[in-house]
Amino acid sequence: MHEFQLPDMTCGHCAGVVGQTLHLADPACKFQVDLPARKVTVQSDEDRAVLAEALADAGYPPA
Template identity: 70%
Template structure:
């Protein structure tokens, strides 16, 4: 499981884009977004760096 702090995730639209980005990176992943904490948790066998790169490319670089 991977957890990312995403300071640029500020609204529901952002949360949707983050979820979509992570799901496209690994179709089998399970994504949980916590808007209050601006975090996202991903259950996946994919490498953490793969998700971090995808988030950065989508405009939501992890802190």
């Protein structure tokens, strides 16, 4: 289980992009977005660094 703080995730569109990005990095992942807290929790066998890099490349670098 990985948890990322995403300060740049501010709206529903942002959350959708984050979800798409995570599924591209690991199609089998499951995630939960907490938009008010600007946080995403990811259940994935993929390495944390790979997920963080994918999020950063999509414009949502983890804090």
